[in-house]
Amino acid sequence: MPNFLRNPTSTFKLLAAFLVISFYLILGGFSPIGPRIRKNPPFGAHIQFEGWKNNSGAADEAKADQVANAMRYTFWKYREYAWGYDGIKPVSGGNKTSRNGWGAFIVDTTTTLALMGLWDELALEVDHIIDSIDFNIAHGLVDPFETTIRYLGALVSLTDLLDAGIVPSSAINSTKRDAILAQAVTLANKLAPCFDSPTGMIWPRVNFTTDLGVPDPPLVYKLDPLKPRYKNPSIGPARAGSNILENRVLSRLTNNQVYLSNATRAWAPLVWSSYITSWPGMVDAPFDIVTGEPVGRQRHWDAGHDSYYEYLLKIALLAPKDRYTQTYKNKWLAAADSLRYRIASRSAPSPKHDTQHLFIGKQNDNWFINEQSHLACFAAGNIMLGGRYFDRPDFISLGKALLEACHHTYASTPTHIGPGIWSWIPKFGYDNATFQPSTARQEDELKEHGFWVADAKYRLRPEYVESLFYAYRITGEQRYRDWAWDAFVAFETHCKTPYGYAGLRDVMRKPRSVDLEEEALAQNEGEGWWIDESESFWGAETLKYLWLIFADKEVGSLDRWVYSTEGHPFRMIR
Incomplete structure (x- = not known):
């Protein structure tokens, strides 16, 4: 018998201590x-x-x-x-047909219909997903990045919304819920060959007929003649590092850790890079899929890099007790500071208006690229989200400034x-800036608004x-x-x-x-x-x-x- 059970005095002291600690914790819990x-x-x-x-x-x-x-x-x-x-x-x-013929609109919009409470429309989409989509067959090569965020993400999110009671059982019953999750599992298993690279980084495409990961097809380079070719297949941070949320949720829903394990290994060469980078938290890209080595010196939060940094923060929010969460937090904080001090660029005031705006540029080797795309406007919200989570009022102020700049492009x-892309004259460090206005229209836009449009499409x-x-x-x-x-x-x-x-x-x-x-x-x-x-x-x-x-x-x-x-x-x- 343990000693404390033989000794009544010890037992009383232990019980008293337990009650005091419990009382303290209860008060603290409701403070x-x-x-x-x-x-x-x-x-x-x-x-x-x-x-x-x-x-x-x-x-x-x-x-x-x-x-x-x-x-x-x-x-x-x-x-x-x-x-x-x-x-x-x-x-x-x-x-x-641009996303392998599975009805991207149908799957991708399910969660919007669920939140809005549009049950009739949602029921039509769910029936199509269950009865009419075969994820074993694909039209063309499959892009695992786009497929994960649009298809797999929607399916596991819809399952989460159903489990949370956001969607009433009268609209979607439990049998259909299980069928939706089964479709997610089928798709995830068909995507699995994308992780079969020497480094674990995802292949840019998957052939669903041969069940093999493959490089980008030649058509990609034909459509973008400026896209550089490297010795081995390469990939950017966003495509390599934007599948951990979806796969973490799938592992929770199925109690199968292989999905999280694959996703963790896929972005490991970025998170735990063995190569020295110039700026804390930010990676040089793109990466050689075979070796994990950076084969370019691009650093930014814009298209092609964006959601890697977004997911560093969001996986910490999603699963704060996971094994590597503290590493993800530290990486995001360092990357946010690098954005703030390295690529956030205040514009020179326009001749007509004495106003300045804080835009987000890019770095390519030693060149500062004074250009931002619409996609980079996501960073304002992400920085504010991290500012709130980490109790960093300075990040909330930074996010507000970045958002005001994006608002300025809309209001102008x-x-x-x-617009899709715009440029500006940096207030400081213009000597290393890349772009200047090249047409009369761009000159006029710069004078009027303090920026000029490089791609006018929305x-x-x-x-x-x-x-x-x-x-x-x-x-x-x-x-x-x-x-x-x-x-x-x-x-x-x-x-x-x-x-x-x-x-x-x-x-x-x-x-x-x-x-x-x-x-x-x-x-x-x-x-x-x-x-x-x-x-x-x-x-x-x-x-x-x-x-x-x-x-x-x-x-x-x-x-x-x-x-x-x-x-x-x-x-x-x-």
Whole structure:
């Protein structure tokens, strides 16, 4: 028998100590103050703004309904003219197979319909996913990055939403829930050969017929003649490092750790790089898939690199107790500091306006590239999310400044929609900058706005409104709702077509007519205002984030859900 059970005095002392400690912990657990409670409340992370007053943060139902109506319009036009195809051609009414023919729009938009409560539309999509999609067969080579974020992410997220009761069982029953998860498992298993490289980094493509990972096809280089070729197949940080969230959730749902293990190994050469990099936290890229060696010296948070840094933070939020979470936290913090001090670039004031804006540039070897794409606007929200999570007010201020710069690009155009790429004159360090205005129009834009447009297209991209969502939920500031409404009105005015919503060829010009049918008749290649394409992220992200901004603050709360790079919510693990 243990000694403390033989000795009544020892037993009493032990019991008394236990009661005192328990009482202290209980009081601490319910205390309204203190860093432990602030960072680890029992329901998840502590991200969202707390100071909502006078019904602020409640739903703006009129605006939320209008965004939901845009989603309905998008869905039913696709249902009528392109059902089962990856996307619709919103100007001509045709269809498009661009994501292996599994119906990318159908799968990718399920979580948006679920959050909006559009049960009839969701039921049609779920039945198609279960009955009509065979993930064992693919049209063409499969891109594991795009397939993971659009297809696999949607399937596991929808399962999470069902398990959390967001979708009522009367809309989607448990049998269909299991069938959705089974489809996710089938797809993940077919994607498994992408991890079969010497380093574990993913192959850029998978051949579903031979079940082998393969390099990018020659067509990729033909379409982009400036894309460099290396001795071995190469890959960028975003493609290599943007599958851990989806696979971590799949491992939880299936209790099979192989998915998380593969995803962890896939980005290990980035997270635990054995090569010296110039800037803490940021990688040199692209990478040789065979050796893991950086074969380029590109460093930035823009297209091709973006979601690797995004996922360093979000995996820490999703699963804070996982084995490598502290490493991911440290890497993200270092990378965010490098963004702040190395590539964030304040613009010189324009001759007409004494205003400056903080844009995000890029570095290629010793050259600073004074150019930002619309995709990089995601960084504003990501930096604010990390600022809140790590209790770094300086990061929240940085995120606000970056978001104001993206807002400036929207507010400066005649359509009030931001361009695809823009450049500026850096206030400091211009000697190493790459670009200068090269046309009379760019000179005029620089004088008027403090930046000039390098790519005037808008392709229904979500990153600006995504960051508005994070900004509003984290700060509670009404101006972010106002900016989101301005963007939605602009999309409704200029992007709505007879068959859905289309991107714009030139955000610096307004269409000839506001009549949809009249403008569609005027549309022809090279002259029309619209781009005859509508990527699935329009429904999966752009409309989702707009709707969430106007929904009640508790819907899709950042205290409980982590959103993937494709806008799919995953439940936090605590």
